[in-house]
Amino acid sequence: MRSWGDWEWCGKLGQGGFGEVVHWRNRRTGREIATKHIIDLKSLTADQQVKLSERWNKEFEWARRFQDFPHIVAGVILDQEDAGYLDYLNARHMAKLPVIILEYCNGGDVRRRLQSPENVNGLVEFEVREILGSLRKALHFLHTECRICHRDLKPDNIVIQRGADGKKVYKLTDFGLARLAPEKTMVQSVVGTRHYFAPEVVESGKYNSAVDYWSLGIIAYELATGELPFIPHQTPTTILINLLNKPLECIAISEDPESKGRFVNQFQLPQEHHLSRPFAEEFTKWLRLPLTTDYRQRGQRIAAADEVQSVSLVFAELDRLLAMKVLTIFAVNCSKRLEYVVSAEMTMQDLIRLIVGDTGMKGTELYCVLPTLHPHKQMKPHTKPLDLYVEEWSDTSRDSRKWAKRSNPPVMLYVFQGKEECDYSAPEPSLSVLARKFMSNKIASEERWLLKRVAKDLLHVLTKEQENHEMFLSGVNEHALSLEDEMVANPFIDKINEELLTTKFAHDQLMKLRASAQVIADDPEWQKLTQKYETIIEHTKKIKAHFEANLRGAQGMVKSTNQLLKDLGERDIFDATRFYKQYLGNGGIISPVELKKAATEFAKTRSQLQTKGEVKTLSKAIDKLHFYFFKSKEPVPVLLSTFIDIKREIFEMHLKMLSPISVAPPPLLQLSDAMDRLTMSSGIASSDPFDSLGTISVIDEAERINSMLLREMEVDPA
Missing domain, CATH: 1.10.510.10 (Transferase(Phosphotransferase) domain 1)
Incomplete structure (x- = not known):
């Protein structure tokens, strides 16, 4: 064939x-x-x-x-x-x-996805959500519209249809064990796949469509953690006994590695997963519903406002869970990934309070940067946290990068500390208690499941630190890009040039008028005006030199961070790929000595990155440049105010020279008309703090700020 x-x-x-x-x-x-x-x-x-x-x-x-x-x-x-x-x-x-x-369906099945190296400790949250959402819809359709119970739910029977754009649709298949769902519990044959069928299938043989909810819960746990929840290495009899005796809120059962034959009920997810903190908390609560051993509680139904019929509590709570929007943030200065549930009612002040609480930074020091191509473009006074949420950016899997030939930003927002000398720190990685005991030879067992578990625990640490490094590098690059954009879009340069042009024109016209009137003597008033004019022109050159130097610096930073992103972005810094192949991918087993050696190598590499890494050095340089750019804008209101003062003096001298002409308008009207024609609005906030200063005082204040910047930046104004 x-x-x-x-x-x-x-x-x-x-x-x-x-x-x-x-x-x-x-x-x-x-x-x-x-x-x-x-x-x-x-x-x-x-x-x-x-x-x-x-x-x-x-x-x-x-x-x-x-x-x-x-x-x-x-x-x-x-x-x-x-x-x-x-x-x-x-x-x-x-x-x-x-x-x-x-x-x-061209994308294989979910079992194959779980077997890929990147998913040893579970799928990324985006994919977990997508699969569970698809299964919920498929099961509801089967149970209510078709009256069919699938009875063989497992990752192997969820296939993937991938579109030309790389997006995936998950589809349920294989109805070989499906049957019409009975209205009541009936005695039926034992069918399904071990580890996925509900306890009542074996214990009594009496069951209904609630068996599909149990299988859904098993799949959900496996998607999130990469492993089955209930001692899969044990015999079916041992598993069943423990399931029938487990507490209602228990979502997994593990074997005590220090006491063979002793089993421990687990009420939380293991720390080795890729879910966001708020989603993981609610996900854990939801798991208790489908993994209830009493099928009557598991099959509980409630009235639903948007359903013609009632809907299972399992589905209703899953809908609520999947509707949760989690904004992801990376705080660069403390190397922390932050995750918060956002809603339409949440304000930026609410978000800032959360960030301050989790980072220890002052709210007045926070500086936010949106990733390039963020659909919201830029943050404005009316921006809300929900505006910053980008659902498709939750998909950070390597599989999606490969198909899309580009990677989504690792987070939806970066935050930085905005001051001259920023603080940098990083939380210590956390290796599981099991792995630490294994390394110290406190656990003598050499059972296969245990060796695999401790290897997966260390691999999770390597993977998370790699992700953390990539987020840090991407954040520094985005900081440089945003700083360059801010400098290019700086409105002050155009305003200064406008004022410089009109002031120079007015001064040149006055000089021509004096020449035509054959005014030779340099009277004190003219000398004073000339001195002011030359001072402000010189000062303007220095201010512009600062802006130009800042821009050149930012452009250099962008070039450097782009190169680092190219060189280091995909590099396996902590050798996680080799570790996977040696101790997980090819059936190898790890010893306490090998685990300790791998952990030591990881700690050494991480320490070098923290103390001598190029990325952190570059980040500190960008911090300082950003601070200087911010400070270099401070003299601008002073400068613009000075331009207004000196133009007023120039036109007053014009009027004095033109006053003998009888046809001239009254001096005050002429001055007003001239100012209307030649003075250009600065377009910035009122410079009230300088309004009480005289021209000389204003120039002195601007010169003081400028001198400080020259000393700090060592810019040659020439």
């Missing part, structure tokens, strides 16, 4: 105990499908063959019913479109059962 007509055999997608799934592509139309076949009947008894035939025919019928629902794999109907090809498939099929034809 390699090809028929335009249909080309592309290979096997999967194979189980009795069947296989094959991938086909139509050479003419480009259409792709998956066909499901039975390949073994001989190993089954006659009764088993009858049961298999019944289930197969039901799956065939249901697949053809699922045509328009986006989160269930649709059956493909070729009866009219290509009857010849359909006859070809069915003629070669065992047991005279129809071949099941399904839409082809």
Whole structure:
């Protein structure tokens, strides 16, 4: 079976105990499908063959019913479109059962996603949300619209359809064990996959559609942590006994590594995951609902405002959980990733209070930077925290980077400390208690599950520190870019140039008027005015030199950070890839000595980054440059006020020279008219603090600030 007509055999997608799934592509139309076949009947008894035939025919019928629902794999109907090809498939099929034809999903399945190195300790929060949301919709549709209980939910049966833009749609498949959901609990056969079916399936054999909620909870825990919750290395009997005795709020059970055969109920997620803090807290509360051993409580239903029928409490609380919007922030100076739930009612003052509380920085020192291409463009007085939330930026997985050929920013906002000498610190990484005991030889067990667990714990530390380094580097780069943009868009340069142009024109006109009037004597008033004019021109050159020097500095910083981002952005700083391959990927096992050696190497590399890293050195330089740019704007209101004063004196001298002309307007009107024509508004806030100063005092104040900046920046104004 390699090809028929335009249909080309592309290979096997999967194979189980009795069947296989094959991938086909139509050479003419480009259409792709998956066909499901039975390949073994001989190993089954006659009764088993009858049961298999019944289930197969039901799956065939249901697949053809699922045509328009986006989160269930649709059956493909070729009866009219290509009857010849359909006859070809069915003629070669065992047991005279129809071949099941399904839409082809090109992204593999969720099991494969969990087996990738980056997901050893669970998926990123975005993907966890997407999968759970898709499963919730698929199960609600099956339970309410089709009256079907799936009975075999597991990551292997959630397939991925990836679009041309890289976005993924998750679809439920494999209805071989599905059956019509009974209205009441019924005695049924033990079906499903070990670790995913509910306790009542084995304990009593009496169950209903609430078994799907249990499987949903198991999958959710596995998506978030990368492992099954209930001692998967133990025997089915041991697992069942512990499940039947677990407390209501218990979401996982582990074995005590220091006391074999002793099992510990867990009420929280392990720290090794990729969920945000607020989501993880609510997710943990939700897990208690589907992982309730009493199926009557697990299947509890409530009235829903937006549903025609009642909805399960499991789904209602999951909806609330998935609606949560978590704003991600990286505080560069203390190397902390911050995560806050944002709502329409939350204000920026509320957000700042939270940041201050978690970082220890003063609210007056906080400086915020939006990542490049943020849809909100820039922060304004009316900006709210919810405006800063970008849902698609929650997807920071390496898989998405690969397909999109670009990476989303690691966070939605960066915050910095705004002062001349900024403080820098970083929280110490936290290795699990289990791994620390293992390194110190306090645990003698060499069981496979334990060795794998401690290796995963250290890998999580390596991965998190790598992510932290990437966030720090991206934040420093964004700081340099925003500083450059701020300097380029600086309105003061244009205002200073405008004032300089009009003042110079007025002064030149006065000089021409004096020359035409053949005024030769340099009277004291003219000398005083000339001195003021030359002083302000010189001072203006210095201010402009500061701005230009700042801009050149910022452009240099952007070039440097761009290069660092290119050189270090994707570098495996802590050698996590090698560690994974050696102790997890290839079946290797780790010893206490090897774990301690790897931890020591990590600590050494991290210490070098903290003390001698190029990124931190560059960040400090950008901090200082930003501070100097901020300070260099302080003399501008003084300067603009001085321009107004000196232009007034120039026009007063004009009027004195023109006063003998009888046709001239009254002096006050002439002065007012001249000022209207030549004085340009600064467009900045009122310079009230300087209004009481005379011209000389204003120049002295500006010169003092300018001298300070010259000393600090060592800029040659020439």
